[in-house]
Amino acid sequence: MTLGITLESLSLGYARGPVLNGIDLTIRPGEVLVIVGASGSGKSTLLRALAGLLPAHGGRALAGDEEITGASRERAMVFQDDGLLPWRTVRRNVELPLRLRGLPRGERKAVAREWLARVGLEGHEDRLPRELSGGMRQRVQLARALAGAPRAVLMDEPFGALDAQTRAGMQALLLDVLRDTRATVVFVTHDVDEALLLADRVVVLGHGGIRTIVDVPGPRDPAADRTALRAQILEEL
Amino acid sequence: MLTPLFEAVRPIPAIALVPVAILLFPADEQGIVFITFAAAFFPIMVSTRHAVRALPTLWEDAVRTLGGGRRHVLWHVVLPGILPGVFGGLSVGMGVSWICVISAEMISGELGVGYRTWMSYTIVDYPAVIVGMLTIGLLGWLTSAAVELAGRRVTRWLPRAEEAS
Structure with missing residues (x-):
């Protein structure tokens, strides 16, 4: 089931000052x-x-009916910079959201294998992120984000x-x-x-x-x- | 909370603790263990503290947006992420503690290679002194190599110089 996101007068910023003010948007x-x-x-x-x-500095953001x-x-995130954990192999990175949910190892491996095949990374399961190109690392990030459904x-x-x-x-x-x-x-x-x-x-x-x-x-x-x-x-x- | 106490105690050379160690543990070799612990503790603690502070927040963000809580961040990010720093501290700590254990044995010990080297000096047995020094060097090198080897095994994910060239 997909998620609607609603922003109501959302204001954001950092200690040095505001960045966005009063954003209203329905996704x-x-x-x-x-x-x-x-x-x-x-x-x-x-x-x-x-x-x-x-x-938020002001206003609120709702995911479905719940305030964020x-x-x-x-709400999984894919980062521009390499957000993969460098000590985990490709497969173990993709398994991470499933591990955090407490899924058994066999199920984790099956889902990870499926997603790695989906993004064209079969055969690279046991490689470390540093052994991959930038494009391959982004594919792993995408697979990891989506593996957690x-x-x-x-x-x-x-x-x-x-x-x-x-x-x-x-x-x-x-x-x-x-x-x-x-x-x-x-x-x-x-x-x-x-x-x-x-x-x-x-x-x-x-x-x-x-x-x-x-x-x-x-x-x-x-x-x-x-x-x-x-x-x-x-x-x- | 303990930082001011640690920062006040840290500059005291471990070997300066020998009188305290003799007072606390007058009868056995536990004083030497205490001095060795004090020598190794601060390099490891400081190095670990720096490693935690230097961790990229990106890894924590990644785990949190995949459903991880504080416990998961500690287990999946902080503990593996600080291992290079911890082993850096262990390497320094091993060197310092080796110097201290030999010095402490020479000053107050009744056992050990430092004690034997010093006793050889007092009876003017110079060949035995040379053997003692070589033994100290060899054991120091072996213990450093053991830490280095263990560190390399648990930080295989770090890019190595030979791979970068």
């Missing part, structure tokens, strides 16, 4: 919402708040450090995986083309709030002409 269950914005616009800050890693007050396995996946510029070819492959993989999982996805990027490829809706952040929200009509096709939408987003950035 529909099962949609892919992409957040774009310039550096420092609060994209990652907003995502951390949705993950429950950053408390801390991290939860219902979250209702929402929060992705913080997960493909930002990848080369163009690997990035295109990861975008295709993500679209393929999302078709099956139907989890709600909140995806942060600074790449407008990536946003238009992946999103049902694009939220443009700037000046401490939401500048605009753009609906992206399907289907998700890399060859589709989205020049007008691209221009509209770039104008607001």
Whole structure:
């Protein structure tokens, strides 16, 4: 079952000052919402708040009907920087959310094997993260996040450090995986083309709030002409 | 809470504890164990403390967003993540404690290679002194190598210099 997320007058910031003020937004269950914005616009800050890693300065965020007050396995996160635990093998990283839920070893191994096959990493189960390329590590992160069957996946510029070819492959993989999982996805990027490829809706952040929200009509096709939408987003950035 | 106490005690050289050790444990070798413990404790403690503070918060965030609580963060992130720092402290602690155990044996012991080396000196048996010194060096090297080997086994995940080249 997917998760809807509601932000009501949400204000966020750090000790040095506010970053976002009075955000109102409804993220529909099962949609892919992409957040774009310039550096420092609060994209990652907003995502951390949705993950429950950053408390609100004001207002509130609701996951379903419950206020977000801390991290939860219902909202798994994929990080831009390598969030894999370097001492655990690929398989043991993917097993981690299942281990935290107390699943027996056999079941954990079966689920991990299934997800690693899904992201094209069969045969790499016993390798350490440092032995993998950047793209492979991001695939492991994706498999780990989805292995725990979250209702929402929060992705913080997960493909930002990848080369163009690997990035295109990861975008295709993500679209393929999302078709099956139907989890709600909140995806942060600074790449407008990536946003238009992946999103049902694009939220443009700037000046401490939401500048605009753009609906992206399907289907998700890399060859589709989205020049007008691209221009509209770039104008607001 | 104990930090001020530790910081006040830490600068005292362990070998300066010999009089205290003789007072506390006048009859046996426990004083030497006490001095050796004091010598090793602070390098390991400081190194472990720095390792905990230097842990990237990203790993903790990852475990928390996968459903882990504080106990899981401790078990799955903090304990494995600090092992390189702990073994760094153990390596330093082993060296310091070896110096202290030999010195303490020379000053107040009745057993051990330090005691025997010192006694050889007092009876002007220089060949035995040389043998004692070589034995101390060999045992020190073996104990350091044991810590190094154990550290490498439990931190296989760290990138090694030979792999980076």
